[in-house]
Amino acid sequence: MPRISRWFVKSALIYLVAGALMAALTLSSAAPLPLALMALRPLAWHLLTVGWATQLIFGVAFWMFPRVSREQPQGDERLAWGIFGALNVGLGLRALGEPAAALWPRLTPAPILPLAATLQVVAVWLFVVAAWPRVKALGR
Amino acid sequence: MPLLTRVYVRTGLIYLAVGALLGGLILWNKGAPAGLNVWRWLAPHISLMTWGWLWHLTLGVAFWILPRFTDPARAGRATSAKRGRVWLAWVAYVCLNASLVLVAATPWLRGPWPNALAGLLQTLAALAFVFHAWPRVRPSAYGR
Numbered sequence: 001m002p003r004i005s006r007w008f009v010k011s012a013l014i015y016l017v018a019g020a021l022m023a024a025l026t027l028s029s030a031a032p033l034p035l036a037l038m039a040l041r042p043l044a045w046h047l048l049t050v051g052w053a054t055q056l057i058f059g060v061a062f063w064m065f066p067r068v069s070r071e072q073p074q075g076d077e078r079l080a081w082g083i084f085g086a087l088n089v090g091l092g093l094r095a096l097g098e099p100a101a102a103l104w105p106r107l108t109p110a111p112i113l114p115l116a117a118t119l120q121v122v123a124v125w126l127f128v129v130a131a132w133p134r135v136k137a138l139g140r
Numbered sequence: 141m142p143l144l145t146r147v148y149v150r151t152g153l154i155y156l157a158v159g160a161l162l163g164g165l166i167l168w169n170k171g172a173p174a175g176l177n178v179w180r181w182l183a184p185h186i187s188l189m190t191w192g193w194l195w196h197l198t199l200g201v202a203f204w205i206l207p208r209f210t211d212p213a214r215a216g217r218a219t220s221a222k223r224g225r226v227w228l229a230w231v232a233y234v235c236l237n238a239s240l241v242l243v244a245a246t247p248w249l250r251g252p253w254p255n256a257l258a259g260l261l262q263t264l265a266a267l268a269f270v271f272h273a274w275p276r277v278r279p280s281a282y283g284r
Binding site: 049053057066094097098101108110111112113114116117118120121124125127128131132135136137138 | 141145
């Protein structure tokens with residue numbers, strides 16, 4: 001397993017624990033939830049879907065998809081690290097900014113969520129660019 | 141990767157790019173409202189990311205890696221032509237994409253019928269792929 005894949009998968013595992021914990025706290029319908037916990041609901045979903053599932057897929061895809069070439073099996077590694085950085089910084093900013101914007105809208109810096117959104121979209125688009133040429137018949 | 145896997149995965153990548161953009165616009169709007177009614181994109185965002193991205197990726201990779209049927213004429217080796225009823229996996233692809241086009245268009249369509257038809261098509265896609273994949277879930281020709 002290449003180093004970048006190990007970083008993706010281990011980060012995904014951390015998000016799995018964090019997302020499961022947050023989902024347990026926020027998605028229960030057993031009792032009326034306080035406002036502070038309701039504000040964390042979208043974050044719980046995205047920790048599991050982006051932090052866990054998407055990162056796991058990205059990591060395994062970099063590892064298992066057909067190689068780009070013998071010299072650069074995973075393609076340009078700088079691009080892969082850029083994707084990892086943008087996705088995690090973007091999701092981290094969301095984790096801070098989304099509950100804060102819901103609970104203390106006046107105290108939350110306005111650019112934090114647009115920046116989080118931009119970084120995550122850029123990470124996804126860069127992944128599409130990196131993965132596209134690797135979706136090919138084996139041996140080509 | 142066989143042709144159908146490439147078609148599934150590349151289609152999934154396109155849905156990923158579009159679905160992420162819609163989600164990004166919704167999140168952006170939470171921090172810096174632009175006066176757009178972005179919440180009507182929530183259902184298409186969820187559908188594109190789940191049915192569009194995750195389904196295409198998983199079905200495409202499953203079609204690729206599930207055990208193939210062995211060919212006695214080639215000393216029991218699996219061959220690329222031995223993936224069983226491939227046409228069913230194509231039917232699943234067509235139904236899935238027809239449903240996604242409908243779901244993506246729901247903000248501009250009236251009435252409950254687009255969602256109902258999309259749901260029916262998604263069910264057909266699931267059934268078609270299950271009928272394709274079920275017999276392939278078996279011991280591999282290269283060992284168990």
